[in-house]
Amino acid sequence: xxxxxxERLSGAKIAIIGGGxxxxxxxxxxxxxxxxxxxxxxxxxxxxxxxxSFAWINGFRKFPREYHQLNARGIREHTSLxxxxxxxxxxxxxxxxxxxxxxxxxxxxxxQSVRQMRDWGYRVDxxxxxxxxxxxxxxxxxxxxxVSEIYVxxxxxxxxxxxxxxxxxxxxxxxxxxxxxxxxxxxLPRSGAGVGGVGLADGTEIAADVVVNASGPEAASVAALAGxxxxxxxxxxxxxxxxxxxxxxxxxxxxxxxxxxxxxxGRVMIQREAFDTRLTDPPxxxxxxxxxxxxxxxxxxxxxGLAGIRVEAVRVGVRPMPRDGHPIVGFEPRVPGLYExxxxxxxxxxxxxxxxxxxxxxxxxxxxxxxxxxxxFVVG
Ligand SMILES: Cc1cc2nc3c(=O)[nH]c(=O)nc-3n(C[C@H](O)[C@H](O)[C@H](O)COP(=O)(O)OP(=O)(O)OC[C@H]3O[C@@H](n4cnc5c(N)ncnc54)[C@H](O)[C@@H]3O)c2cc1C
Numbered sequence: 103x104x105x106x107x108x109e110r111l112s113g114a115k116i117a118i119i120g121g122g123x124x125x126x127x128x129x130x131x132x133x134x135x136x137x138x139x140x141x142x143x144x145x146x147x148x149x150x151x152x153x154x155s156f157a158w159i160n161g162f163r164k165f166p167r168e169y170h171q172l173n174a175r176g177i178r179e180h181t182s183l184x185x186x187x188x189x190x191x192x193x194x195x196x197x198x199x200x201x202x203x204x205x206x207x208x209x210x211x212x213x214q215s216v217r218q219m220r221d222w223g224y225r226v227d228x229x230x231x232x233x234x235x236x237x238x239x240x241x242x243x244x245x246x247x248x249v250s251e252i253y254v255x256x257x258x259x260x261x262x263x264x265x266x267x268x269x270x271x272x273x274x275x276x277x278x279x280x281x282x283x284x285x286x287x288x289x290l291p292r293s294g295a296g297v298g299g300v301g302l303a304d305g306t307e308i309a310a311d312v313v314v315n316a317s318g319p320e321a322a323s324v325a326a327l328a329g330x331x332x333x334x335x336x337x338x339x340x341x342x343x344x345x346x347x348x349x350x351x352x353x354x355x356x357x358x359x360x361x362x363x364x365x366x367x368g369r370v371m372i373q374r375e376a377f378d379t380r381l382t383d384p385p386x387x388x389x390x391x392x393x394x395x396x397x398x399x400x401x402x403x404x405x406x407g408l409a410g411i412r413v414e415a416v417r418v419g420v421r422p423m424p425r426d427g428h429p430i431v432g433f434e435p436r437v438p439g440l441y442e443x444x445x446x447x448x449x450x451x452x453x454x455x456x457x458x459x460x461x462x463x464x465x466x467x468x469x470x471x472x473x474x475x476x477x478x479f480v481v482g
Contacts, residue, residue, distance in 0.1 A: 111464050114311050116137045118141045118316055119313065120318055121267060122149075122150045123152040124316045124448050126148075127183070130187075130273055130456065131457055135460050139274060139281070141274070142287050143282065144287075146284075147264065147270075148264030148266075150317075153263060153264045154341065155341075155448075155449050156341060157260045157261045158197065159450045161173035161219075161450075165218075170219070173450050174222075176452075180192055180261070187270065189265065191261055191263075192261055196254055198238070198252055198254055200251065202248045202249055204248065225257060227254045227256065229252050229253075242351075242404060243404060244404075258354060285302040287300045287302060287317075289327055290313060296437055296439035297313050297328055297437055313441065314441045319336045321444040325440070332444075333426075333430075338383050341416075341418075342394050342401075343369050343413065343417065344365075344370045344371075344398070344401075345413075346369055351405065361374075374397050380393070390416050398411070398413055428474055429474040432471060433476070442476050
């Protein structure tokens with residue numbers, strides 16, 4: 103890496119492709135560290151997967167240990183970012199998780215995970231269902247005959263992702279002189295053996311010492327412009343947002359039938375992960391929309407106030423999913439100058455990855471990133 107960027111980042115030209123959570127957080131941290139940052143976004147900040155995300159920030163049941171710790175630190179880094187940027191896009195009212203008692207194997211696995219999380223220093227509290235419905239979430243209905251324990255992760259929460267991405271990019275520009283270009287990257291011009299910048303759809307080129315591929319689910323097509331076959335698959339998902347509803351939800355709720363969280367203005371976001379397998383890539387909106395009433399049906403069993411409420415929006419997104427499910431972060435081993443950064447759980451991880459990648463590009467040693475290098479997929 104230090105072949106391309108001096109000990110300090112000052113003056114280094116860095117082009118970032120993509121203004122989602124990852125590209126926006128990285129633009130902010132790199133520009134803050136003194137790099138000359140140009141972010142190229144084909145639409146607007148957060149317009150990709152970032153704006154179509156359940157956006158739960160969490161470390162619960164994430165394995166192995168170093169990946170769990172990365173996610174747990176990810177939550178803390180969001181607090182630092184919020185303190186630096188200001189704004190009210192971060193919500194850390196906690197997360198609730200439960201399964202039903204009838205599945206003994208799943209209950210045993212859950213107990214094992216909870217022990218593991220606590221051993222690793224992650225706070226997970228066990229509470230009875232009546233405590234949840236009387237004290238924490240009075241608008242939830244939890245069948246106490248099927249559920250005897252609920253786990254609360256008090257440090258978790260969710261993010262208003264588009265507002266976060268916009269705040270990051272605005273701060274990168276106004277405080278640290280980053281530049282944003284609204285265009286599509288259509289080529290990666292060569293410089294010597296590597297990549298020397300980005301070529302835009304209108305034919306203009308922007309020279310760069312480092313080009314960062316932060317294009318989310320488009321990462322494989324962007325990497326292909328440099329002849330790289332990135333081992334990432336596109337995994338569609340669907341979310342449903344209600345109209346303002348008489349449900350005063352604060353926590354992110356993960357339950358066997360569906361997941362719920364607040365979505366601002368009294369709206370509730372509903373996720374039923376089982377639906378995701380019914381989607382094709384590219385996702386067919388009509389298929390997704392046809393699932394709305396079933397989603398609402400499941401959600402209103404959990405929150406009675408949702409009965410009779412309409413689904414106002416159906417959000418369809420595509421997860422960038424590396425082949426082994428873990429982030430890909432680092433320079434392409436065979437294409438000098440091209441840096442990959444893509445991940446699922448990118449909302450949880452964007453702030454910590456931005457911090458670590460910036461430390462690396464400043465010449466620091468960053469052992470936390472070692473498990474996620476692109477080299478792990480290179481055979482021979
Ligand atoms: C249904 C669903 C639920 C999810 N739930 C969670 C969750 O609870 N918690 C969590 O942490 N994560 C969750 N995720 C994953 C998370 O949303 C993603 O990991 C994250 O948004 C990826 O951010 P990104 O910046 O890499 O990609 P994106 O947000 O897609 O940003 C990439 C940007 O690049 C731009 N772009 C692409 N190609 C080009 C080009 N050639 N030229 C210029 N610009 C380009 C796009 O316009 C886009 O804005 C979920 C995802 C989905 C779909």
